[in-house]
Structures are given as C-alpha cells and as structure tokens.
Amino acid sequence: xxxxxxxxxxxxxxxxxxxxxxxxxxxxxxxxxxxxxxxxxxxxxxxxxxxxxxxxxxxxx
Numbered sequence: 165x166x167x168x169x170x171x172x173x174x175x176x177x178x179x180x181x182x183x184x185x186x187x188x189x190x191x192x193x194x195x196x197x198x199x200x201x202x203x204x205x206x207x208x209x210x211x212x213x214x215x216x217x218x219x220x221x222x223x224x225x
Contacts, residue, residue, distance in 0.1 A: 174195045176225075177222055177225050178193045178195075180225050181193060181207075181222075181225075185210075185211060187210065188207075188210060188211075192206050192207065192210050193207075201215075204218050204219065
C-alpha cells in the first residue's frame, strides 16, 4: 500500500484495526504524512508483530 493509498483510506483502515485490536488507541493510530515508519513502529510495538506483518495486514484490509 502506497502512502497515497494509505492516506485516502486511512479512516476506514483505522476503524477496522480498532475492531480487530481493541487495545489500540487513537494515538497509536495517528497518521501523519511523511511519518509512515513511525506509525508502523507504534503498531508493531503494540501488536507484537513485525513491520512487514503490520504492512501486509493493512494492505489486506
């Protein structure tokens, strides 16, 4: 998923992530342009998964 695709559908993706992983907060899911790696790092830490696993999960949503 590219940055543009991620930006365009982020609210939808964020809702699905919150449904699947109730422990995620709005701060965990805060998306800022140019800081995709920071977002992936937060998700990786909270979910206990690798960045590649997180990327794949988001792309599959």
